[in-house]
Amino acid sequence: MRKIIVLEHVSLDGVIQAPGGPDEDNSGGFAYGGWVAPYSDEILGTLLSRQMNMPFDLLLGRKTYEIWAPYWPKHADVWPGVNKATKYVTSNTLTSGEWKPSVLLSEDIVEKITRVKQQQGPDLHVWGSSDLIQTLMKYDLIDVFWLMIYPVTLGSGKRLFAGGTIPAAFKVTESTVTPNGVIVVNYERAGEIETGSF
Template sequence: MRKIIVLEFLTLDGVIQAGGGPTEDTSGDFVYGGWQVPYSDDVINKVMERQMNMPFDLLLGRKTFSIWAPYWPEHSEIWPSVMSVTKYVVSNTMKSHTWNPSIFLNGNVVDKIKTLKQGDGPNLHVYGSANLVQTLMQHDLVDEFWLKIYPLTLGSGKRLFAEGTIPAAFKLMESQISPSGIIIANYKRAGAVQTGSF
């Protein structure tokens, strides 16, 4: 069985939109694109290098795939494996693309993703893909979150934990803090929410 691992860069107030550049995603009149860039340091770079070079396939939303497809083939020396891994793309409008291998999921995508999880192969990594991540969380399909939490707030933008997130418990598996203040925290699903009283 494969795991679905959501890897996200987010602000203290949970914004995941357009961390990599000003034109990455301006939807909703978002003007803070590129907010990650000033915080880059050796620690976050090494963490990303390790995570990006383990065995994986990609599970992406259409918008993220559309941003990545023209970029990564031109910069494949940075991340060679992204060219050969299977890219599962959730889209009701896109049926094919020249960036292969790509497989497009449409219709009842929740059932199709459940079938993917049950199959053989490497874990499925999800980057960006805000709408897809909401669907995955609503259907309890996320096994792990690998988060990079940046020391700033933006007040607006697409958020990781939006309305509709189900109650769920997680266990911290790994954590560190980079010199620029990025909290790197990996969590895995740990059953139902427990409550108590003091």
């Protein structure tokens, strides 16, 4: 069975919107697009490259797909695997996926994602896709969060943990703090919440 791995640039206050550039996603009047750029360093670059060079397919929401589809085919030298990966796109409005190979998942999306997850193949990486992530969390389909947590608060914007968040336990399997203060951490799903008292 494949794992669903959510990989996100996230601010201290949980925002994941438009980390890559000013014009990436300014919906809702978001004014801080490109907020990760000042924190780039060699260690973060190495960790990102490692993730980007693993075997993977992509599971993307429509908005992220529409942002990425015109960009990545022109930048294959940066991330060669992204164009070869099968892109599973959740949307009830798209009628075709021009960025090949793409598979559109519409209607009964949770059931279709569950079936894709049960197939043989590489793990499914989710980048961006804030609405899709809420659905994946709600139905407990996420196996791993690979997060890059930046030392900045943004105040508003699309958040990682929002309406789909359920009570769930995780364990840290790897962590690094970069010279510019980005905490890169791998959280694997670890069952139910346990409680106790001191």
